[in-house]
Amino acid sequence: MQPTERRQKQPVISVENMRKTYADGSVVAVDDVSFEVERGSVVGLLGPNGAGKTSIIKSILGVVLPDEGDIRVDGVNVHEDDDVYEKVSAVLEGARNVYWRLTVRENISFFSSLQGIDPRNHRDEHDELMELLNIDHKADETVKNLSRGMKQKTALACALVRQTPVLFLDEPTLGLDVEASHDLRQELDRLVTQENRTVVLSSHDMDVMQDLCDRVIIIDDGEIVTDESVSGLVELFRTQAYEVVVEDDMSTTARRTLEREFDVAEWRERGDWTVCEVSMAEGDRVHDLMRTLEEFDLTPRSVSVVQPDLEDVFLEVTGEDETESERGSEPADESRTVEGRA
Numbered sequence: 001m002q003p004t005e006r007r008q009k010q011p012v013i014s015v016e017n018m019r020k021t022y023a024d025g026s027v028v029a030v031d032d033v034s035f036e037v038e039r040g041s042v043v044g045l046l047g048p049n050g051a052g053k054t055s056i057i058k059s060i061l062g063v064v065l066p067d068e069g070d071i072r073v074d075g076v077n078v079h080e081d082d083d084v085y086e087k088v089s090a091v092l093e094g095a096r097n098v099y100w101r102l103t104v105r106e107n108i109s110f111f112s113s114l115q116g117i118d119p120r121n122h123r124d125e126h127d128e129l130m131e132l133l134n135i136d137h138k139a140d141e142t143v144k145n146l147s148r149g150m151k152q153k154t155a156l157a158c159a160l161v162r163q164t165p166v167l168f169l170d171e172p173t174l175g176l177d178v179e180a181s182h183d184l185r186q187e188l189d190r191l192v193t194q195e196n197r198t199v200v201l202s203s204h205d206m207d208v209m210q211d212l213c214d215r216v217i218i219i220d221d222g223e224i225v226t227d228e229s230v231s232g233l234v235e236l237f238r239t240q241a242y243e244v245v246v247e248d249d250m251s252t253t254a255r256r257t258l259e260r261e262f263d264v265a266e267w268r269e270r271g272d273w274t275v276c277e278v279s280m281a282e283g284d285r286v287h288d289l290m291r292t293l294e295e296f297d298l299t300p301r302s303v304s305v306v307q308p309d310l311e312d313v314f315l316e317v318t319g320e321d322e323t324e325s326e327r328g329s330e331p332a333d334e335s336r337t338v339e340g341r342a
């Protein structure tokens with residue numbers, strides 16, 4: 001089932017006028033942010049480094065206290081009611097939410113027992129979960145001895161076993177191989193469509209975001225700059241970009257004329273061909289483009305529409321290169337505390 005086909009229901013998360021500052025108010029991390037997340041949906045939080053995503057997620061998890069605002073999960077005020085722990089589970093980047101000195105199975109049993117469940121009665125389900133994530137052969141291994149991907153899978157298993165209505169996942173596919181990443185996506189889709197659970201994702205992997213999310217909230221500089229369905233976003237930013245391939249090398253005069261008369265986004269060489277990417281709001285300007293090429297005796301080999309994807313939208317909205325952003329955020333520092341991340 002496509003994310004857009006999922007049923008939209010009443011909000012399970014509600015954030016109203018949230019503001020979060022640090023350093024005695026001199027750093028405004030989140031500025032008057034409001035949004036709701038419908039039950040049974042997958043919502044992505046996207047933004048460049050330092051945009052405020054972690055501050056928002058940590059506030060919803062009840063880990064940090066915002067300066068202002070009202071945050072509710074499943075009707076519970078996260079800063080006034082301890083029950084929030086039963087409402088939300090989170091997978092933290094770097095598997096910081098599991099106990100590295102316990103084995104995989106011990107971790108799963110522990111997190112399952114937090115829900116008031118006797119893990120001894122659910123051994124089969126735990127086995128199935130480990131099988132699903134392909135960590136069953138490591139069930140009795142201490143987490144600290146596992147590879148990064150295996151640690152990540154253990155963290156996921158511990159979050160999934162808690163069966164909370166809301167699941168936060170920070171970079172859930174980081175360190176997973178292609179097959180495990182595919183299985184995880186399927187499992188998340190099942191949780192949402194069949195169990196009506198709600199997933200909030202934060203990831204720099206645009207494919208994962210586009211594939212899984214019903215809706216994406218893009219944060220920049222502590223504010224929401226876009227809050228739209230993925231399909232709506234891509235449609236909204238359909239810039240009518242055309243890729244024109246010309247067989248010959250183009251003269252400087254021809255290039256300059258095109259650049260003057262059209263919005264040329266990019267020039268590329270492809271073998272002996274010149275590829276020009278042009279953005280235009282009105283499709284009928286394509287004829288003007290053809291005429292200009294004719295004036296320079298240039299015959300286009302092909303003209304095709306470039307379909308925008310979520311990454312294009314992100315770049316357009318924030319002016320950021322998310323892949324650069326990702327490189328900049330790589331912590332490589334296992335010592336950061338849970339409080340230091342969402």
Ligand SMILES: Nc1ncnc2c1ncn2[C@@H]1O[C@H](COP(=O)(O)OP(=O)(O)OP(=O)(O)O)[C@@H](O)[C@H]1O
Pocket residue numbers: 022023027028029047048049050051052053054055056329
């Ligand atoms: N404990 C803190 N003390 C001071 N400033 C902080 C603290 N935590 C975050 N900030 C600042 O608040 C702003 C938002 O940070 P936040 O971690 O929420 O952003 P982010 O979008 O999650 O970034 P990233 O993608 O890099 O994790 C940044 O300017 C950051 O430097």
